[in-house]
Amino acid sequence: MATLTREETQNLIQEVLEVYPDKAKKDRAKHLAVNDQSIEQSKKCIISNRKSQPGVMTVRGCAYAGSKGVVWGPIKDMVHISHGPVGCGAYSRAGRRNYYVGHTGVNTFGTMNFTSDFQEKDIVFGGDKKLAKLITEINELFPLVKGISVQSECPIGLIGDDIEAVSKKMGKELDKPIVPVRCEGFRGVSQSLGHHIANDAIRDWVIGNRDGDTSFETTKYDVAVIGDYNIGGDAWASRILLEEMGLRVVAQWSGDGTLSEMELTPKVKLNLIHCYRSMNYISRFMEEKYGVPWMEYNFFGPTKIAESLRKIAAFFDETIQANAEKVIEKYTAEYEAIIAKYRPRLEGKKVMLYVGGLRPRHVIGAYEDLGMEVVGTGYEFAHNDDYDRTIKEMGDATLLYDDVTGYEFEEFVKKVKPDLIGSGIKEKYIFQKMGVPFRQMHSWDYSGPYHGYDGFAIFARDMDMTVNNPCWKSMQAPWQKPAEGEAEAVAASA
Amino acid sequence: MPNVMIRKNDAGDLLFYVAKKDMEETISSVEMDTPETWGGDVVLTDGSRWYIDPISPPPTFPTTLRFKRGDE
Ligand code: SF4
Numbered sequence: 001m002a003t004l005t006r007e008e009t010q011n012l013i014q015e016v017l018e019v020y021p022d023k024a025k026k027d028r029a030k031h032l033a034v035n036d037q038s039i040e041q042s043k044k045c046i047i048s049n050r051k052s053q054p055g056v057m058t059v060r061g062c063a064y065a066g067s068k069g070v071v072w073g074p075i076k077d078m079v080h081i082s083h084g085p086v087g088c089g090a091y092s093r094a095g096r097r098n099y100y101v102g103h104t105g106v107n108t109f110g111t112m113n114f115t116s117d118f119q120e121k122d123i124v125f126g127g128d129k130k131l132a133k134l135i136t137e138i139n140e141l142f143p144l145v146k147g148i149s150v151q152s153e154c155p156i157g158l159i160g161d162d163i164e165a166v167s168k169k170m171g172k173e174l175d176k177p178i179v180p181v182r183c184e185g186f187r188g189v190s191q192s193l194g195h196h197i198a199n200d201a202i203r204d205w206v207i208g209n210r211d212g213d214t215s216f217e218t219t220k221y222d223v224a225v226i227g228d229y230n231i232g233g234d235a236w237a238s239r240i241l242l243e244e245m246g247l248r249v250v251a252q253w254s255g256d257g258t259l260s261e262m263e264l265t266p267k268v269k270l271n272l273i274h275c276y277r278s279m280n281y282i283s284r285f286m287e288e289k290y291g292v293p294w295m296e297y298n299f300f301g302p303t304k305i306a307e308s309l310r311k312i313a314a315f316f317d318e319t320i321q322a323n324a325e326k327v328i329e330k331y332t333a334e335y336e337a338i339i340a341k342y343r344p345r346l347e348g349k350k351v352m353l354y355v356g357g358l359r360p361r362h363v364i365g366a367y368e369d370l371g372m373e374v375v376g377t378g379y380e381f382a383h384n385d386d387y388d389r390t391i392k393e394m395g396d397a398t399l400l401y402d403d404v405t406g407y408e409f410e411e412f413v414k415k416v417k418p419d420l421i422g423s424g425i426k427e428k429y430i431f432q433k434m435g436v437p438f439r440q441m442h443s444w445d446y447s448g449p450y451h452g453y454d455g456f457a458i459f460a461r462d463m464d465m466t467v468n469n470p471c472w473k474s475m476q477a478p479w480q481k482p483a484e485g486e487a488e489a490v491a492a493s494a
Numbered sequence: 495m496p497n498v499m500i501r502k503n504d505a506g507d508l509l510f511y512v513a514k515k516d517m518e519e520t521i522s523s524v525e526m527d528t529p530e531t532w533g534g535d536v537v538l539t540d541g542s543r544w545y546i547d548p549i550s551p552p553p554t555f556p557t558t559l560r561f562k563r564g565d566e
Contacts, residue, residue, distance in 0.1 A: 041540065049516065196513075281513065284499060288556045295504075383516040 003350075003375065004416065006397040009034045013399075016411045024053050031402040035394045042387030048402045049383045051189045057406030059426050060380050062185030064088055066194020068151035070278055071202075072181065074098040074229050074254040075262070076108040077146040079138050082115040083131060083163065084153025088185070089115045097443045098229045099236075100256040107144045114138065123155055128166050135170045135178060146259045147177035149201070157184035177259065179205040190381035190403075191356075192277065199281035202262065207286070209263045221247045221316065222268040226283055226294070227275030227358070230255020232448020237455045238274070238299045244330075245313065245323045253279060266290040270315050272297050274451075277357045277386055299451040300459070301366030302335040331453040339369060342460040347371035349419035349467055352412070354404055354427065355441045356380045361390040363422070363441070366450070366459055375416055378404050410434075420467050435475040437466045498544075501556035508555065510538055527552075535564060 004012065013032045017025050030047035039045055052058040061069070064082075069092055072080050082089030094111040102108030116134050118127055135148055148170075150163050163180040171178040181201045183194045210216070223242060228235040235255040242249050250268050251261035265271070271283045271294035283294040295315070297308035306328045313324035349372045353360050360377040367374055376399035379386055387400070394400070399412060406427075413421065413436060421431050422441035431438045439445050439462060447462050449455040499511045500521075508521040519542070525534025532552035536544045543564025553559070 284501070284511070284513075284556070287501060288499060288558060385516055385518050388518075 003373075003395075004397065006034055006036075009397055009399055012412070012415050015415075016408050019407070024056070027053060028056075028405070028408070031404075032408070033400045035391060035396060035398045035400050037391060037394075037396050039391055040388075041384075042391055043384050045391075046387050046400055046402055048379070048387060049189060049192065049381070050403075052403055053405070058380075058403055059406075059424055060189070060403065061191035061194075062154075063183045063187040063191060063194035063197060064151060064153050064185040065092065066191030066196075066278070066381075067181050067183035067198035067201075068092075068194075069096060070191065070229065071195055071198035071254060072149050072151065074100070074110060075149075075257050075259060076100040076102055076110045077144070077258045078149055079109050079112075079114050079142065079145050079147075080149045080151055081131075081134060081138075082113065082153060083127070083150050084116065084118050084155050086115050086117045088153045089113045089151075095443070096229070097231055097446070097448070098255045099233050100230065105142070109142065109145065118153075118155060123159055126159060126161055127156070128161050128163070131161075131163060131166050132170055135166075135174070139174050139176070145176070147179065149179040149181055151181050152184045154185045157182065157186065177205060177209065192381040192383065195278040196281055199279060199285075202282055203285050206259070206262050207266055207282070207289075210267075216264055216267055218267050218269075219248055220269060221320065222250045223247050223270045223272055223312075224251040224253065224261075224265045224268045225249055226251075226253045226265075226271050226273045227277075227279035228252065228255050228451070229275070231442075232444045232446075232450070234449040234451040234455065237449040237452035240454075241299070241305070241309065241327060241452050242272075242312070244327045245309065246320050247312075247316070253282075266292060268292060270295065270312070272312060274299065274362075275358045276389070277382060298362045298365065299455070300363045301369040301456055302331070302339075302453065303369055304362075304365035305453060305456075335453055335456055338457050338460050342464050343371045345464050345468055346460075348373070350375045350416070351420045351422060352376040352399075352416060352418040353421075353441065354378045354380070354401070354409060354423040358386075359422075359441055361386070361393045363450075364393045366456060367463075369456070370460055370463065372420070372463070375399065375418060376401065376412060378402055406430075420463065435472060437469065437472060439463065439466050495560050495562055497558055498561045499556060499558045500553075510536070510544070536561070537564075 017029055033046040068080055090113055093113040100108055100110045104111055116130055122130055167178040167180040179201055183197045187193050228238055235252050239249050251265045266286055271292055273283055273294055273296050276296050286292045287294055298304040309324045313321040351367050351372050351374045360379050364374045378401035420437045422439045424442045425440055428438050428440050444450055450459045496512050501509050503509050509518055510521050511518045519538040519540050521536055522539045523537045526548050531548040531550040533546045533548035544561040545564050546559055546561050
């Protein structure tokens with residue numbers, strides 16, 4: 001199907017909005033837009049970071065998910081207590097595939113689930129005693145734990161437990177950082193506020209821990225990778241490029257990261273941010289307090305990688321700049337071969353995305369490297385500044401949808417007829433049953449890494465594997481297929 | 495009176511960032527921007543006006559300052 005014109009896209013949005021009652025229609029209309037590259041500020045065309053409408057399907061998460069699941073969870077040598085009832089942690093355990101090295105249960109705890117398992121009596125009488133006991137127990141059972149974070153679930157805020165006091169007391173007793181995080185799920189409109197709260201907790205309880213300590217030997221090439229959660233090994237695939245350039249990666253936030261890496265981050269020369277949405281707060285803080293500059297980069301697809309490597313190198317001296325060129329050159333043959341292999345199979349295919357944090361804009365370049373076109377994109381929990389950054393990346397007259405509802409997304413897909421959809425697990429089976437090739441773009445559909453040159457090879461293979469999978473031709477039972485000859489007639493008239 | 499973080503972007507322009515509102519805007523003009531003082535009426539590229547009592551000596555950026563809305 002040909003690309004939609006601006007008018008057609010506008011009509012499509014109107015058509016989709018028709019089913020809503022007036023009030024809901026008015027609200028949802030603000031979240032759907034046709035991209036216009038000439039607009040500088042996204043707030044002129046799209047509203048984001050607002051409460052979802054009751055009664056529609058949204059795939060957003062809660063603040064607890066943003067803090068425990070996204071920011072704190074991957075810090076591997078700490079135990080993160082899901083403080084409250086058992087479900088929140090149990091159902092989200094280890095689903096994110098943020099890889100790490102270490103012996104789980106001995107010195108790393110990433111895939112384990114710790115919870116205070118609130119019962120009725122804890123709600124009635126308060127859970128502070130239980131929390132203190134739990135912290136002591138964790139320290140006894142896992143003596144190598146470097147610190148503990150207390151991730152509040154909804155009831156904690158409702159019953160007014162004083163987790164800060166418990167954390168302070170226990171922190172002194174055990175001589176380890178115990179970090180209370182007030183990320184109760186009811187706060188904010190999405191997981192986004194959880195990121196912010198988690199960042200603030202890091203600011204208050206972690207960042208300053210080594211302020212007077214000069215024992216760490218710094219070099220002039222120290223950097224930190226911020227907002228890379230090592231999904232399927234992403235941070236590793238990024239890290240090697242930086243190291244090949246001659247930079248020293250002091251910290252990984254927070255995929256495969258450790259507490260001491262975080263504590264050392266204020267001592268680096270440059271913070272590199274991959275996921276702007278979830279970690280810009282702490283980077284801004286470090287810039288203000290410690291004078292560490294930060295920059296956003298993008299390691300999806302060779303075009304953006306080369307661009308980013310050069311941009312990073314520009315912060316350093318000529319050796320690094322020359323090294324960056326060498327790194328790009330070293331991988332050129334490799335990625336050209338990949339493009340040569342997959343581009344002919346993927347050329348011209350249309351993609352619709354609906355993901356979180358950074359991917360709705362960051363992966364566009366990687367698709368374009370493969371000759372594919374992103375015709376619609378949207379975020380679950382973005383803010384204005386994310387859309388500001390998206391408008392320029394997306395083609396003119398493409399669709400933008402914020403916190404898209406299940407119904408809207410389905411209707412868009414029916415009309416736009418993309419060749420591939422990239423979204424989450426909740427959308428996956430709906431669209432596959434509709435016969436549209438689908439990749440789960442949160443956890444890379446059990447694949448990855450997708451960052452870096454190594455990741456691009458896997459990305460290209462996965463996209464080809466999905467789009468050109470023979471199963472899409474078998475969506476109809478043989479007896480429902482039009483007889484031969486008839487099929488051609490149908491095709492000709494379409 | 496929101497807390498505003500002022501920082502420089504790559505191009506050297508000053509950015510006006512209000513965390514609570516997720517607002518990041520470029521500053522188009524500052525009433526007093528001399529080696530001795532910085533502040534007064536501040537106009538952003540979106541046309542909104544803000545005010546801060548002039549500070550001397552000028553602060554080093556990035557820094558967080560409290561601004562008043564210009565129309566207050
Ligand atoms: S909203 Fe509350 S109860 Fe639900 S998962 Fe989040 S923290 Fe748990």
